Amino acid sequence: xxxxxxxxxxxxxxxxxxxxxxxxxxxxxxxxxxxxxxxxxxxxxxxxxxxxxxxxxxxxxxxxxxxxxxxxxxxxxxxxxxxxxxxxxxxxxxxxxxxxxxxxxxxxxxxxxxxxxxxxxxxxxxxxxxxxxxxxxxxxxxxxxxxxxxxxxxxxxxxxxxxxxxxxxxxxxxxxxxxxxxxxxxxxxxxxxxxxxxxxxxxxxxxxxxxxxxxxxxxxxxxxxxxxxxxxxxxxxxxxxxxxxxxxxxxxxxxxxxxxxxxxxxxxxxxxxxxxxxxxxxxxxxxxxxxxxxxxxxxxxxxxxxxxxxxxxxxxxxxxxxxxxxxxxxxxxxxxxxxxxxxxxxxxxxx
Amino acid sequence: xxxxxxxxxxxxxxxxxxxxxxxxxxxxxxxxxxxxxxxxxxxxxxxxxxxxxxxxxxxxxxxxxxxxxxxxxxxxxxxxxxxxxxxxxxxxxxxxxxxxxxxxxxxxxxxxxxxxxxxxxxxxxxxxxxxxxxxxxxxxxxxxxxxxxxxxxxxxxxxxxxxxxxxxxxxxxxxxxxxxxxxxxxxxxxxxxxxxxxxxxxxxxxxxxxxxxxxxxxxxxxxxxxxxxxxxxxxxxxxxxxxxxxxxxxxxxxxxxxxxxxxxxxxxxxxxxxxxxxxxxxxxxxxxxxxxxxxxx
Numbered sequence: 315x316x317x318x319x320x321x322x323x324x325x326x327x328x329x330x331x332x333x334x335x336x337x338x339x340x341x342x343x344x345x346x347x348x349x350x351x352x353x354x355x356x357x358x359x360x361x362x363x364x365x366x367x368x369x370x371x372x373x374x375x376x377x378x379x380x381x382x383x384x385x386x387x388x389x390x391x392x393x394x395x396x397x398x399x400x401x402x403x404x405x406x407x408x409x410x411x412x413x414x415x416x417x418x419x420x421x422x423x424x425x426x427x428x429x430x431x432x433x434x435x436x437x438x439x440x441x442x443x444x445x446x447x448x449x450x451x452x453x454x455x456x457x458x459x460x461x462x463x464x465x466x467x468x469x470x471x472x473x474x475x476x477x478x479x480x481x482x483x484x485x486x487x488x489x490x491x492x493x494x495x496x497x498x499x500x501x502x503x504x505x506x507x508x509x510x511x512x513x514x515x516x517x518x519x520x521x522x523x524x525x526x527x528x529x530x531x532x533x534x535x536x537x538x539x540x541x542x543x544x545x546x547x548x549x550x551x552x553x554x555x556x557x558x559x560x561x562x563x564x565x566x567x568x569x570x571x572x573x574x575x576x577x578x579x580x581x582x583x584x585x586x587x588x589x590x591x592x593x594x595x596x597x598x599x600x601x602x603x604x605x606x607x608x609x610x611x612x613x614x615x616x617x618x619x620x621x622x623x624x625x626x627x628x629x630x631x632x633x634x635x636x637x638x639x640x641x642x643x644x645x646x647x648x649x650x651x652x653x654x655x656x657x658x659x660x661x662x663x664x665x
Numbered sequence: 666x667x668x669x670x671x672x673x674x675x676x677x678x679x680x681x682x683x684x685x686x687x688x689x690x691x692x693x694x695x696x697x698x699x700x701x702x703x704x705x706x707x708x709x710x711x712x713x714x715x716x717x718x719x720x721x722x723x724x725x726x727x728x729x730x731x732x733x734x735x736x737x738x739x740x741x742x743x744x745x746x747x748x749x750x751x752x753x754x755x756x757x758x759x760x761x762x763x764x765x766x767x768x769x770x771x772x773x774x775x776x777x778x779x780x781x782x783x784x785x786x787x788x789x790x791x792x793x794x795x796x797x798x799x800x801x802x803x804x805x806x807x808x809x810x811x812x813x814x815x816x817x818x819x820x821x822x823x824x825x826x827x828x829x830x831x832x833x834x835x836x837x838x839x840x841x842x843x844x845x846x847x848x849x850x851x852x853x854x855x856x857x858x859x860x861x862x863x864x865x866x867x868x869x870x871x872x873x874x875x876x877x878x879x880x881x882x883x884x885x886x887x888x889x890x891x892x893x894x895x896x897x898x899x900x901x902x903x904x905x906x907x908x909x910x911x912x913x914x915x916x917x918x919x920x921x922x923x924x925x926x927x928x929x930x931x932x933x934x935x936x937x938x939x940x941x942x943x944x945x946x947x948x949x950x951x952x953x954x955x956x957x958x959x960x961x962x
Contacts, residue, residue, distance in 0.1 A: 366859050387865020399860035403878040412874075413864040464864075 317342040317500045318363070318468050323372035325358055325524075332358055333524045335372065340468075340502065340517075345494050347503045349511035350521035350547070356504045359521075360470050363502060364393050377467045387416065392461035393470040396477060398453050400445050400460065406432075407441040410459045417464065431459045434497070451482050458490070462497070471503040475510060487513055508548050512536070520544050542661040545588050545654055551618060551629045554594065556587045557658070565655075569624050571602050576650040577664050585664065588654035591618065594630040596638070598647030603628060607642045621646065701945075707938035714932050725939035734915055735923070735940070742896060742920045742944075744827055745834075746951070749895040753835045753842060754887060760839065761846035762876075775847070779840035786837065790904035793833040794820070797905075820905060823916040830917045834901045838894060842887055849883030850876070885959040889952050896948055897921055920944045 318340040325333040333355045340346050348356040361367045363374055365386035374381050381389045392413065400409045407428055414424045432438045435455045445453055454474060461469055471490075475483045491514050494501055505511055511518045512532045520527040520535060520543075528540035539545035539553075546552045559566045561582040565575045579585070594603075605623035610632075617637040621628045621644060630646055632638055655664040672680065708725055712718040729735050764774060781789065796804045797819035806816045819829040853876065861871045877884075899921040903910050910926065911918025920940065928937035 364859075364863060366862065385865070386863040391863065393860070393863050395856045395860060397854065397856055399854070399856040401857065401875060401879075403881075404874075412861075412866070415870065416865045416867075460860075460864075 317344070317377060318502065319373075319375040320359070320363070321373040321375070323359070323362060323374065324370050325355070325362060325367065326370040331370075331524065333362075333370075336526060338519060338526065338529065340500060343498045343500055345491075345501045345503065345514060345516045346519060347505060347511040347515035347517075348519045348521060349505055349508055350527075352506060353523075354521040355524040356506075356519075356521050357472060358524075360393075360472055360502060360504045363389075363468070364391055364470050365389050390467040391470055392464050392466040392468075393472065394454075394457045394461050394474045396473045398457040398474075398477075400453060400456050402445050404444075405441065406437070406443055406445070406448070406456050406459075409445070409456055410441075410463050413460055413464045427463055431463045434462070434493070435459050450478050451486055454478065454486055455489075458493070465499075467500060469499050469501045471501065473505055474503075475505070476507075483510075490514065509550070512548065518548075520547060522547075538663070538665075539588075539654060540663050542586060542588065542656045545656070545663075549590055551591050553588045553590050553654070554628050555656075556589070558585050558587045559583070560585050560655075567602065569603065573600065573602065573650060575655070576653045577655050579655070579664060584658035586656040586658050586661070588656060589648045589652065591629040591631045593648045593652035594628070594646050595648065596630065596632060596644045596646060598645070601645030601647045603646045605644065605646075607638055607640050607644060610637060610640055612637060619644070704938045704941050707935055708942045710935045710938075712934040714934060718935075721935070725936050728936060729939055729943065734918075737915050738911075738918050738920055738923045741827060741916070741918055742898075742947075745831055745895045745898050745919060746892055748828070749831055749835055749898075750888060750891050753838055753891055754884070756835070757839050757842035757887075758846055761843045761850060762872075764843065765847055765850045775844070778843045781837045782840035784837070786900040787904050789833055789837055790901045794905045797829055821913060823914050826906070826913060826917045830902050830905050831898075833905075834895070834898055837901075838891060842891065845883060845887055846880070849880050853879045881959070885956065888959060889955050892951055892955060893948060896944070896951065899925070920947075 318338075320336050320338045323333055323336040324331065336355075336359055338346075348359060350356050358367065362369055363376075365381065365384060369382050376389055376391065401412070404412070410428050410431060411424055414427065417424070419427070428441070429438065432441055435458060437452065437455055437459070440448065440452060440456075445456065448456065457474065474490075475486055478486060487510060490503075494514075503510075503514065515532055517529060517531055518535050519529050522543055528535055528544045530538070535544055535548050539548065542555065546555070557568055559582070560575050560579045563575050563578065564572050565585070565587065566572050567587065603621070603623045605621040605628065607619050608622045608627065609620040611618040611620075612634065614634055616634045617632045619630045619632045619638060621630055623646075628646070630644075638644065656662060657664055669677070669680070707718075709720060709722055710718045711721045711724070760778065764771070764778070767774065795802065798806065799816055799818070799821075800806045800810050803819075805819065809816060817825065819825050857875055857879070858871065861875060866874075898919050902917050902919055902922055903925075906912050906917055911922045921944065924937050924940045924944065927933050927940060
């Protein structure tokens with residue numbers, strides 16, 4: 315049974331519709347990440363689930379109950395905010411305990427629960443401090459602690475890592491993932507960072523313009539993107555896209571190279587060919603593209619090469635130890651099984 | 666010029682900073698600190714504006730302590746303070762708290778609350794004075810009479826006069842306090858309230874445990890600011906009781922009015938200066954005490 319279900323969820327502000335029918339079922343204990351560019355409706359969806367905004371249409375079900383008309387506190391959820399929303403005038407203990415005020419628990423049980431949460435988050439010695447005596451990562455943990463203490467059915471995270479510096483973000487990412495493995499609650503996590511999504515999620519929900527583009531495991535959305543948007547949004551650097559034409563099973567690129575279509579297609583139609591930089595290698599028997607290296611971005615383990623091919627830039631990966639030089643001519647080829655074909659008009663994947 | 670050029674960047678900044686600060690310092694020293702010091706010295710002298718100043722030591726202060734009018738006035742001043750400050754703060758907070766939630770005609774309503782603050786205190790005092798008149802002139806008494814109720818002697822009774830004078834003073838300051846409170850309320854991040862909503866605590870808890878503590882800097886400012894205002898109350902009292910300033914029977918007379926009387930009706934400058942020193946000390950103590958009590962711990 316799904317722990318959280320969204321059915322044809324819509325949201326309208328005045329005359330602007332920002333969510334166009336969101337359907338999603340989240341299993342008990344699943345870690346689901348909503349990802350998309352800003353304004354795609356991911357945060358709105360989260361706020362609808364939390365009950366901070368009113369639903370315009372559709373249903374939200376949590377733990378088998380339709381919660382559309384329930385106050386946030388009655389929904390059995392907890393939320394971690396981007397700016398943590400921990401109260402500066404209260405100690406860590408009071409902050410964590412704030413959510414227990416309405417629990418009806420006796421004082422002793424509350425203290426026990428707070429201590430337990432503090433132990434899980436490894437901050438027992440911070441309980442008597444004020445938030446301004448904590449580092450960014452510690453504040454983040456207090457915010458998570460405040461959500462955990464109520465033991466909700468669903469945790470909601472609204473871009474909780476975006477206020478942290480890069481190193482701390484990586485560390486907290488890992489900590490949240492570990493925490494999920496230990497505690498096992500359902501988590502809905504919103505981010506605009508595809509790396510965060512890929513690294514943490516059991517399933518990723520990719521959104522754009524108020525619509526779900528694709529739902530799948532990190533491997534699925536990376537290897538089998540549903541459309542050109544997902545293909546370019548997931549993975550860094552972005553997938554290279556080429557206009558091409560399919561006729562009689564032959565794929566012809568704009569520069570005249572041909573190859574056997576990686577996907578059997580009928581008729582004569584324009585398509586878009588997508589190849590990830592990782593899959594575009596120098597050399598090979600049947601080079602697909604030829605060009606000159608314009609810019610190199612050394613990343614240590616690898617080097618990104620921006621290759622000028624017929625007036626446009628193609629990104630390819632090269633060795634980190636023996637990188638090519640700027641100005642070198644290269645021929646690039648790719649394994650047909652790593653190519654992605656999309657409809658030229660709709661952008662949908664062809665398979 | 667060579668000398669200036671050889672200075673380090675830090676030293677140059679210091680030169681400029683003191684250059685700009687020098688002007689207000691000279692200004693303050695000559696029109697604030699010098700007269701203040703003069704007043705303190707004057708408080709130990711006997712002077713009637715025309716004659717010679719004679720040193721009389723603590724005689725003015727002794728006279729003050731033995732003067733029953735001074736103690737009456739001292740009490741009045743504190744009454745203005747301890748009724749006026751809490752009352753105006755509570756009322757303006759309640760208004761600001763609710764106005765913050767109103768979207769309909771928000772700007773207009775806010776402007777209406779602010780209007781009294783922009784009005785001249787003299788004009789306002791005279792309008793209120795008219796409100797307080799007995800039947801058939803005064804608005805309030807006419808209203809009471811039309812309901813068949815007994816008239817109230819607002820300004821003519823020794824018990825009612827002080828609150829009656831205080832009311833327009835509180836009312837006049839409301840607009841300012843409402844605006845400051847609303848700015849303070851707006852500065853509290855919305856997510857605090859959203860987090861509290863998810864935690865499901867009551868509106869009352871949110872008010873006491875989140876809004877008010879986070880509003881502390883605003884409250885400190887307004888408490889100190891309005892306390893100083895009430896301790897220095899003068900124009901409302903003077904204009905509402907012109908026939909007998911501070912009356913009836915000194916029941917509305919604040920310290921500033923007493924100083925004015927002593928100085929410009931009795932021409933007893935030394936005695937007035939002693940009263941001024943007392944007022945200054947009281948203001949200083951009250952402000953410091955409040956800052957200390959309300960300071961962030």
